[in-house]
Every structure is written in structure tokens, then in C-alpha cells.
Amino acid sequence: xxxxxxxxxxxxxxxxxxxxxxxxxxxxxxxxxxxxxxxxxxxxxxxxxxxxxxxxxxxxxxxxxxxxxxxxxxxxxxxxxxxxxxxxxxxxxxxxxxxxxxxxxxxxxxxxxxxxxxxxxxxxxxxxxxxxxxxxxxxxxxxxxxxxxxxxxxxxxxxxxxxxxxxxxxxxxxxxxxxxxxxxxxxxxxxxxxxxxxxxxxxxxxxxxxxxxxxxxxxxxxxxxxxxxxxxxxxxxxxxxxxxxxxxxxxxxxxxxxxxxxxxxxxxxxxxxxxxxxxxxxxxxxxxxxxxxxxxxxxxxxxxxxxxxxxxxxxxxxxxxxxxxxxxxxxxxxxxxxxxxxxxxxxxxxxxxxxxxxxxxxxxxxxxxxxxxxxxxxxxxxxxxxxxxxxxxxxxxxxxxxxxxxxxxxxxxxxxxxxxxxxxxxxxxxxxxxxxxxxxxxxxxxxxxxxxxxxxxxxxxxxxxxxxx
Ligand SMILES: *Cc1c(COP(=O)(O)O)cnc(C)c1O
Numbered sequence: 005x006x007x008x009x010x011x012x013x014x015x016x017x018x019x020x021x022x023x024x025x026x027x028x029x030x031x032x033x034x035x036x037x038x039x040x041x042x043x044x045x046x047x048x049x050x051x052x053x054x055x056x057x058x059x060x061x062x063x064x065x066x067x068x069x070x071x072x073x074x075x076x077x078x079x080x081x082x083x084x085x086x087x088x089x090x091x092x093x094x095x096x097x098x099x100x101x102x103x104x105x106x107x108x109x110x111x112x113x114x115x116x117x118x119x120x121x122x123x124x125x126x127x128x129x130x131x132x133x134x135x136x137x138x139x140x141x142x143x144x145x146x147x148x149x150x151x152x153x154x155x156x157x158x159x160x161x162x163x164x165x166x167x168x169x170x171x172x173x174x175x176x177x178x179x180x181x182x183x184x185x186x187x188x189x190x191x192x193x194x195x196x197x198x199x200x201x202x203x204x205x206x207x208x209x210x211x212x213x214x215x216x217x218x219x220x221x222x223x224x225x226x227x228x229x230x231x232x233x234x235x236x237x238x239x240x241x242x243x244x245x246x247x248x249x250x251x252x253x254x255x256x257x258x259x260x261x262x263x264x265x266x267x268x269x270x271x272x273x274x275x276x277x278x279x280x281x282x283x284x285x286x287x288x289x290x291x292x293x294x295x296x297x298x299x300x301x302x303x304x305x306x307x308x309x310x311x312x313x314x315x316x317x318x319x320x321x322x323x324x325x326x327x328x329x330x331x332x333x334x335x336x337x338x339x340x341x342x343x344x345x346x347x348x349x350x351x352x353x354x355x356x357x358x359x360x361x362x363x364x365x366x367x368x369x370x371x372x373x374x375x376x377x378x379x380x381x382x383x384x385x386x387x388x389x390x391x392x393x394x395x396x397x398x399x400x401x402x403x404x405x406x407x408x409x410x411x412x413x414x415x416x417x418x419x420x421x422x423x424x425x426x427x428x429x430x431x432x433x434x435x436x437x438x439x440x441x442x443x444x445x446x447x448x449x450x451x452x453x454x455x456x457x458x459x460x461x462x463x464x465x466x467x468x469x470x471x472x473x
Contacts, residue, residue: 022062025050046428054081057452059436067436070446070460075242075274077319079367080451086318089363093356102128102353109358116365120283122306123327127345128353132273132313133167135324136235139309140171141347142328143233143267149335149343155232155266158190159223162197165243166235166271175235178243193227195220195234199247201398201414209250209403216249217256224264233267233308238285239402242274245443246412248403251288258305270307273324277315277364278374278450281381281407286310308332318364323357377450380457381407384446387461388413394469412445417472426471435463444468 026048034040035048049067053060057080059067069077079086097107114126127142129135140158147155160166160175167173173182174190182189196202196216203212224231238254241247261268275285282288286307306329313324336345351357367373381401388411391399395416402408419425423439430437437444446460 022050025062046424049431056080056082057449057456065434067431067434068448068456068460068463070435070437070448070464072315072447072449073319074314075279075447076314076317077449078277078315078364079318080449081319083318083320083367083451085367086320086360086363089359089366090320090356093359097355099351099354099356101350103348107353107355107358109355109362110353113358113361113365116362117312117325117327120365121287121310121327123310124330125328125333127326127328127347129313129324129326129349130322130351130354130357131167132311132324133169133172134349135273135311135313135326136166136172136175136271137169138326138347139235139269139271139311139328140175140233142309142326142332142345143269145345146267146332146335147232149338154230157227157230158192158233158235159195159231160192160235161237161241162194163199163241163244163247164194164197164235164237165241166237167273193223195223197241197244197247198249198253199241199244200249200400200403201247210252213250213253214256217253217260220257221260224260224266228264228266231264231266233269234261235269235271237271238275239280239288240275240285240410242410242447243440245414245440246400246410246445248400248410248412250403254286254288255305258307261308262304267308269309269311271311273311273313275402275410276310276312278368278377279315279409279447280402281374281378281409283368283374284310285402316364317357317360318367320360321354321357322351323354323361373450377409378407380450380452381409383454384409384411384448384452384457384461387457388446390461390465391468394465394472396468409450410445410447412443413468415439415442415444415468415472417442419471419473422471426467429470430463430467433463433466435460435467437464437467 029048030043050062051059052062057068059069100107117126118124127138129138144156158175162177164177166175168181170188173185175192176182177194196219198213198216200209200212236257239251258268270286272284287305308329310327317323336343385401388399391413396413397416398414401411415422422442426439426444444464
């Protein structure tokens with residue numbers, strides 16, 4: 005660690021260094037998901053340090069990271085266990101190509117993920133979107149290898165988000181990301197979303213989910229001969245403003261896909277690793293201690309493909325993974341080279357990223373995280389009720405077993421710049437929240453303590469009421 009005097013000096017320089025860094029950033033970095041011109045009025049924030057749920061800017065001001073740095077951070081910044089695991093791996097092997105070579109971290113990680121999901125083979129990429137691409141290509145290629153070359157189309161849910169590379173954007177349904185690029189994209193059809201906010205007045209969550217599932221079945225029954233896969237975000241459509249739905253929809257989707265021979269791709273990039281109250285949202289009846297293969301004895305609720313990323317390394321390094329069933333893997337296993345899955349990324353299975361993922365899984369095991377999260381979730385939920393004092397609707401958390409670590413409220417306001425104003429106001433009060441439209445959500449690191457929860461709620465409610473004006 006730096007000693008205090010050094011740190012103080014660097015803070016004193018900050019006012020200049022700070023502005024200089026912002027200027028250099030604006031001159032050289034093209035920031036993601038941003039109209040860069042808006043930084044004329046909303047300055048970038050230079051972050052110099054992270055610790056636990058806190059991010060520290062160059063002036064030493066801190067912000068509670070209530071969005072887990074875009075949903076990736078599970079166990080806080082500067083987590084000693086993940087950091088040590090990466091350091092140890094760094095002394096051993098930083099990287100080796102995974103074609104023709106293998107290494108302990110990637111093997112161990114694949115074994116562990118197989119055990120947790122009941123999906124026997126793991127293929128790696130570096131980002132969520134690349135996992136979506138891999139799953140789509142694999143599904144298509146499976147049908148081709150299996151003598152069904154007409155199964156080439158994909159379906160997804162209305163308001164779905166699966167990433168922003170061209171293939172992933174083709175199955176995404178968020179117009180602000182998609183419309184500009186429409187001429188470049190492969191067409192896909194969108195099924196009615198079971199997001200409970202879209203239900204008719206008076207309709208229950210389960211009844212609505214079943215009605216949407218019936219619509220899915222009607223479509224799949226008519227078009228299954230040309231359908232390769234249905235890709236879905238299990239339980240929560242996060243980018244759609246944390247649209248949550250009843251788990252019965254997943255069960256029905258699995259049945260329908262099996263009945264008509266259409267793959268089910270579970271995009272657990274955001275919801276995986278405990279966000280919905282179970283290790284994976286696809287297995288709503290499982291807890292962390294039970295593996296998918298032994299807790300789904302009666303119904304086989306496994307998807308055909310599962311995409312993982314974001315929290316997989318605890319937010320430390322880019323890594324994504326597509327898990328699939330051994331039967332699917334077998335359809336590529338042949339003397340013919342073209343039957344193989346000839347897809348690669350340079351950093352496939354990077355050992356440092358895998359070591360971070362192994363440390364993350366180890367924390368889940370040794371700290372009983374899923375069980376502990378239930379308490380944290382209940383405490384946050386209780387504190388969330390204070391939102392009821394301002395104009396809101398749909399206070400919610402995942403619908404599986406009323407736990408999970410995603411919390412959302414839809415704000416009723418006439419302010420067209422609500423999201424931006426709320427974000428800015430929260431920052432003033434030491435909180436990082438990024439509303440999606442009029443939805444304010446918290447998706448904090450699991451390590452958040454009670455005092456920090458109280459701060460997050462107080463600051464988010466304050467920011468919300470100010471931004472409503
Ligand atoms: C974030 C996200 C992706 C894309 O992941 P990137 O790493 O941003 O490419 C895909 N699907 C879902 C559900 C996501 O939340």
C-alpha cells in the first residue's frame with residue numbers, strides 16, 4: 005500500500021491532474037454507450053481506486069457502486085481472494101493459446117461449471133456478446149451436422165438484450181441499440197415478453213406467463229421446421245429495465261422447445277451467479293449446494309446452451325463461456341474437419357481470467373453466498389419500501405423465491421431527463437446508480453453491509469425525488 009503522505013500529495017495534485025486526465029480521455033478514448041458530446045455538460049469521473057462497494061475518484065470522493073460496475077462485480081472491489089488467485093496464476097502462466105494446448109485453470113473451471121449446470125462441455129470467449137454469437141452459431145451448426153440444415157432461424161423475447169455485436173444484436177430487441185444497424189442484421193422473430201409489467205390489469209403473474217407461453221407455443225408449432233433456437237434471459241430481462249417474470253414461463257419454454265426440437269439458449273450473462281436467488285436463474289428449484297443434475301430429477305430443466313459472463317470472474321477480468329450438453333458436443337465429433345466448431349478468439353480460456361473465475365466460485369462455496377444473500381436481499385427489500393413514499397409503481401425483486409440481488413422500481417414522472425438527472429443527483433450524494441429509462445434499480449455487490457444498504461437507499465430515494473421534479 006501507498007503510505008498516507010504519498011497519497012495526500014497525489015490528491016493535492018489532483019485538481020490539475022484530474023482535469024488533464026479528463027481532457028486526455030475525451031481526446032483519445034471513445035467511451036461506450038455514450039453520446040460523447042454530452043460530456044460537455046456531464047464530466048467524466050476519473051476513478052483511482054476501488055475498495056469493497058466503494059469507488060474513489062481523483063479527489064478522494066467516494067461513490068457506492070450500486071450497479072456493480074455494469075453488473076459484473078459480485079464480491080466488491082479489491083477483493084483479496086480474487087486478487088491473490090490472479091497474482092498466483094500470474095507467476096505461473098499468463099496465457100497460452102487453447103487450440104492444441106490446455107492448462108489446469110481452464111480444465112478445473114470447466115469441470116466445476118459442468119457440475120453446477122449439468123452441461124458437460126464449456127467453450128470460452130471474452131465478452132457476453134461473443135458468448136451469444138457462439139451459442140447461435142453452435143445451435144445452427146448442430147442442426148446442420150444432424151441433417152437438418154433448414155433449421156436456421158432464431159427467436160427471442162420482445163425487449164430482449166443479448167449483446168451488441170451483429171449476430172447478438174440480431175436477436176436483441178432494444179430499438180435504441182438496434183434500429184440504426186437494422187440493414188446489417190439477420191432477422192429474428194420476437195415472442196411476447198412475460199415481463200409482468202406488460203400484463204393486463206388484474207391478471208396474475210403466473211396466468212400472464214402462461215398466456216405468453218401459449219403464444220410461444222403457437223409460433224413454434226407453426227415454424228419449428230425452420231427454427232434453430234429460442235434465446236432467452238431467464239427470469240429477468242435486465243436491460244429492459246429489470247423486467248421480471250414468473251418462473252413458470254421458463255418451465256413451459258423448456259417443454260415447448262423439447263416438444264418441437266428447438267434449442268433453448270439461456271442467456272445467464274447478467275442473471276447467472278446468484279442474482280436471482282439461485283446460482284443460475286434457469287434452475288429455480290436449486291440452491292447453491294445442489295448441482296443441476298441432481299436437483300432436476302423429475303423435469304429436465306437444463307437449457308441446451310447456457311451463456312455466462314459478467315459476474316463469472318467477480319468483475320475482475322473479461323471472460324465468457326457457453327456451456328452445452330454432451331449430446332450437442334457429440335454432433336461435432338467427427339473425422340470431417342468441417343463438422344467441427346471452427347470458431348476461436350485469441351484469448352479463449354485465458355488462464356488469468358479462469359483463475360479469477362475459480363476464486364469467485366470458491367467464495368460461493370466457502371461463504372455460503374446464496375444463503376447469505378437471502379438475508380441481505382430481505383434487508384434491502386425492507387429498506388426499499390421507503391420508495392413507496394414517492395410516486396412509484398412495481399417495486400420488485402426476482403420472482404423465483406422472492407429473494408435475489410436485483411431490486412427495481414418504476415418511477416412515475418413527467419421529467420423526460422429523469423434517468424440522467426437521477427444519476428447526476430445520486431453522484432452528488434456518493435452513490436452510483438444508472439436508471440434505465442424511468443426504472444431505478446440496485447444491483448449491488450453481494451458484500452454490501454447494512455450501513456451501506458442504508459446509504460444506498462437513502463441516496464437513491466433522495467436522487468429519485470429530486471429528479472422527479
Ligand atoms: C451484458 C449482457 C450481454 C452482453 O455482454 P457484454 O459483455 O456486454 O458483451 C448479453 N446478454 C445479457 C443478458 C447481458 O446483460
